[in-house]
Amino acid sequence: MKKSYQNLGVNSIYNMKQVIHRKLSSSLLRLGLIVLLTFSYSISAQEGEAAQEGDPVKGKSLYNANCAACHKLDKKMTGPALRNVEARLAEEEGLDREWLNAWIRNSAGLIKSGDDYANKIYEEYNKVAMTAFPQLSDQDISDILAYTAAPPPKPEEPVAGQQVVVQKPGISNEIILGALAVLFGLLALALVLVKKTLDRFAEAKGIEVEEKEKRMPLWKAFAQNQFLVLVTTVILLLGSAYFVYGYLMQVGVDQGYEPVQPIHYSHRIHAGENGIDCKYCHSSARVSKHSGIPSLNICMNCHKAIGEVAEATQQEGINEYGVDYNAEIQKLYKAVGWDEDEQAYTGDTSPVKWIRIHNLPDFAYFNHAQHVTVAGVECQTCHGPVEEMEIMYQHSSLTMGWCINCHRETNVKVEDNAYYEKIHEELSKKYGVEELTAAQMGGLECGKCHY
Numbered sequence: 001m002k003k004s005y006q007n008l009g010v011n012s013i014y015n016m017k018q019v020i021h022r023k024l025s026s027s028l029l030r031l032g033l034i035v036l037l038t039f040s041y042s043i044s045a046q047e048g049e050a051a052q053e054g055d056p057v058k059g060k061s062l063y064n065a066n067c068a069a070c071h072k073l074d075k076k077m078t079g080p081a082l083r084n085v086e087a088r089l090a091e092e093e094g095l096d097r098e099w100l101n102a103w104i105r106n107s108a109g110l111i112k113s114g115d116d117y118a119n120k121i122y123e124e125y126n127k128v129a130m131t132a133f134p135q136l137s138d139q140d141i142s143d144i145l146a147y148t149a150a151p152p153p154k155p156e157e158p159v160a161g162q163q164v165v166v167q168k169p170g171i172s173n174e175i176i177l178g179a180l181a182v183l184f185g186l187l188a189l190a191l192v193l194v195k196k197t198l199d200r201f202a203e204a205k206g207i208e209v210e211e212k213e214k215r216m217p218l219w220k221a222f223a224q225n226q227f228l229v230l231v232t233t234v235i236l237l238l239g240s241a242y243f244v245y246g247y248l249m250q251v252g253v254d255q256g257y258e259p260v261q262p263i264h265y266s267h268r269i270h271a272g273e274n275g276i277d278c279k280y281c282h283s284s285a286r287v288s289k290h291s292g293i294p295s296l297n298i299c300m301n302c303h304k305a306i307g308e309v310a311e312a313t314q315q316e317g318i319n320e321y322g323v324d325y326n327a328e329i330q331k332l333y334k335a336v337g338w339d340e341d342e343q344a345y346t347g348d349t350s351p352v353k354w355i356r357i358h359n360l361p362d363f364a365y366f367n368h369a370q371h372v373t374v375a376g377v378e379c380q381t382c383h384g385p386v387e388e389m390e391i392m393y394q395h396s397s398l399t400m401g402w403c404i405n406c407h408r409e410t411n412v413k414v415e416d417n418a419y420y421e422k423i424h425e426e427l428s429k430k431y432g433v434e435e436l437t438a439a440q441m442g443g444l445e446c447g448k449c450h451y
């Protein structure tokens with residue numbers, strides 16, 4: 001009974017909070033929208049002006065779609081670095097926009113025509129042919145060149161138009177907070193004024209405002225009430241016992257353990273953004289007790305070709321996670337002894353010692369294949385949202401209670417499994433149920449998990 005009253009109280013406060021929260025957030029939303037609209041209007045106005053010359057924002061997407069496979073802005077790749085290419089070619093080679101148009105639309109044609117510089121750069125890049133882009137209009141090429149002429153992004157400052165818009169709510173949040181602070185200030189002032197006016201009324205009408213009589217200090221009253229002292233002591237004792245017990249139960253539980261690994265390896269980028277299947281790297285999870293960490297050879301299947309991440313990824317790494325992804329890939333190369341320039345192994349290796357995160361004590365037996373293959377449990381059920389983890393951490397507690405709870409709750413998959421169908425038939429008769437939990441299959445027997 002007591003409990004449900006408490007719940008009632010908590011519930012209504014909760015509801016009240018929700019209503020207030022909803023009202024507040026809807027008005028905040030409206031304010032935010034107005035601010036946002038104002039800003040995006042000024043941005044689109046700027047875009048309109050820029051379009052006549054060459055729009056770096058459009059240029060960026062054209063560049064990413066057509067050129068980024070072979071060119072980087074600030075570094076040689078298959079082709080030369082393209083930052084400020086128009087200005088550079090004009091200054092150093094006296095080449096104009098017409099030459100650039102001809103080159104980009106059909107570089108092979110220009111080379112064949114005997115153009116000096118075209119042949120020179122073609123030789124310099126070992127006669128690798130650049131793709132022809134006859135479909136690009138003058139405006140398109142203007143846009144691309146405007147993008148290559150844009151100053152390099154500073155790490156903190158957003159470059160592209162979209163990103164600017166995303167940042168705006170941050171500013172409007174500050175405005176909103178400021179406005180709220182002012183509002184509360186005004187409210188407080190109003191209250192003081194109201195009290196003063198009331199006092200004055202009372203005085204005018206001759207009503208005596210009661211002066212507070214001197215009370216006994218609170219602690220003295222408390223110390224004299226033996227019952228209160230007793231209750232407080234009991235509560236304090238129970239409280240500390242609770243925390244001590246909680247602390248002791250934490251010993252050996254490493255939930256949330258998130259060590260720094262020798263190479264910053266991001267599951268978010270590999271399993272999330274690039275959708276690489278867990279079992280591509282943790283291939284033994286399906287068939288054996290252990291899931292295992294992949295050998296670096298598996299990494300090199302891809303990383304022989306991927307020496308650098310995309311520029312956007314690199315910026316994101318620096319801005320959001322403080323990690324230089326490209327430097328991390330260099331660590332991988334160093335570990336396997338890969339010479340990027342020669343595209344060959346040097347034989348000079350230094351194995352990476354990954355720090356083990358999930359680790360049951362020796363006296364407990366856990367088998368991946370049984371859970372992943374036989375039971376069909378998803379990796380994420382036990383390991384959490386791995387595809388969102390920039391840094392791997394232990395998601396579940398891995399305590400005995402955790403194993404047991406799941407065995408009590410999870411129904412065993414028996415379809416398409418002849419071995420189980422027979423057992424299932426017998427056991428479900430024994431328990432008088434349709435579905436069997438892992439517990440009913442014997443998943444609570446000490447010997448199954450303890451040697």
Ligand code: HEC
Pocket residue numbers: 063066067068069070071078079080081082085100103104107121122123125126127128129130131133144
């Ligand atoms: C298939 C790879 C490839 C693609 C795609 C590509 N390029 Fe190139 N580009 C090259 C190579 C290689 C060179 C060096 C000359 C040569 O070997 O043909 C080059 C040279 C150039 C040059 C001369 C630069 C200099 O410093 O002399 C310009 C300008 C250029 N590319 C612009 C572009 C633009 C713009 C795009 C996208 C619309 C593009 N390229 C797409 C491979 C490519």
Ligand code: HEC
Pocket residue numbers: 261265267270271276277278279280281282293294354355356357358359379380383386387391392
């Ligand atoms: C491209 C290879 C690759 C892919 C794909 C991959 N992992 Fe990993 N995984 C690793 C490497 C390398 C480590 C060790 C470094 C670390 O802990 O971050 C690791 C560590 C882990 C660990 C912690 C191991 C420990 O020490 O206890 C778990 C759990 C894990 N991965 C689960 C997953 C899951 C689930 C997926 C799929 C969503 C996945 N991994 C996809 C390479 C990969």
Ligand code: HEC
Pocket residue numbers: 263264265266267269270274276281294295296298299300301302303306308309310311313325326328329332
């Ligand atoms: C199936 C292909 C593939 C495999 C296998 C693979 N990677 Fe990657 N790796 C990628 C891609 C794709 C990127 C991101 C490129 C981008 O976003 O521009 C990347 C990025 C990275 C980065 C930079 C981002 C980060 O995670 O810090 C590192 C370091 C890296 N990989 C290490 C490894 C290691 C170590 C292994 C082996 C355990 C591995 N990779 C296996 C494809 C792969």
Ligand code: HEC
Pocket residue numbers: 278279282285286289290291292293358359360361366368371372377378379380381382383398
């Ligand atoms: C039923 C829960 C559960 C599921 C499902 C599960 N794991 Fe695990 N995983 C664990 C436990 C528990 C450990 C610790 C095992 C130990 O210390 O012996 C672990 C450890 C690991 C490790 C560390 C190395 C090792 O083998 O001890 C990796 C890597 C891993 N899991 C990856 C995966 C992948 C990938 C999947 C999906 C294919 C997966 N796990 C599914 C519970 C699970």
Ligand code: HEC
Pocket residue numbers: 360364365366367370371374375377381382398399402403404406407410411412413438441442443448449
């Ligand atoms: C997400 C749910 C889940 C978690 C968490 C889980 N299990 Fe299981 N486990 C199952 C299911 C389902 C089965 C039944 C598999 C089958 O069909 O045989 C099973 C079966 C088993 C079996 C075989 C039981 C038998 O009857 O043969 C063992 C042993 C086992 N689990 C150990 C563990 C241990 C140890 C842990 C904790 C470290 C754990 N499990 C955590 C779901 C789970």
Ligand code: HEC
Pocket residue numbers: 252253360361364398399400403404407443444445446447448449450
């Ligand atoms: C589903 C698997 C599973 C079953 C069934 C199981 N245990 Fe455990 N037990 C574990 C795991 C996993 C641990 C390690 C927990 C940790 O490291 O915190 C453990 C730990 C223990 C511990 C060490 C104290 C502790 O909590 O860390 C004792 C004692 C223990 N088990 C006894 C038993 C007894 C007795 C039974 C039978 C009634 C039993 N276990 C059944 C998985 C199981």
